[in-house]
Amino acid sequence: MEQAKLNKVIEGVVKTVDFSGVVYIKERDEVTFQSAYGLAHRSARLSNTVHTRFGIASGCKLFTAIGICQLVETGAISFDTKLKDCLNLEFPNFDKNITIHHLLTHTSGISDYFDEEEMMDFEELWKDRPVYEMTSLHDFLPLFQDS
Known part of the structure; x- marks a missing residue:
């Protein structure tokens, strides 16, 4: 897909669903598209980057x-x-x-560090x-x- 058309499609989806995350497209060994959207931490107003780690x-x-x-x-x-x-x-x-x-x-x-019996939050x-x-x-x- 042509780069400009791809950008338009992705931007449309991002706005439509209020997407917060990263889009990363790689073909073989070449990164053809990468961009970050939204916030990594809403209360601190920290933006996502292409290097943001998601839980x-x-x-x-x-x-x-x-x-x-x-x-x-x-x-x-x-x-x-x-x-x-x-x-x-x-x-x-x-x-x-x-x-x-x-x-x-x-x-x-x-041990399971997410022990549901021990931790509620x-x-x-x-x-x-x-x-x-x-x-x-x-x-x-x-x-x-x-x-």
Whole structure:
């Protein structure tokens, strides 16, 4: 689709549904379109950028599993690869033998940080460190070290 026509279509949809988010289109290795709309944090009036991180909760499980399977398929890792061998972070409270397989099948023994029986207000999790401020794994993964 021609760039000007694509821009017009996207702008129309953004206005019609009051869209707040990012549109990112990539064909093969080339980014053909990227633009951010709306607010990342409404009360602070912080605008979205193409680098805004969105909290999508369990919606990312499928994408994570596909990405991991692609890495296994290329031989970059295996399902038996240990978590400690994948990340340059210390997890002192996690068993050193936790594998990719354990993580994908939820059999690692890592506690559920969204324990519905313990917590009634999930917004509390993100008050000190909002999702939109996390830009790398080093921002996010340390949240799990106290499990």
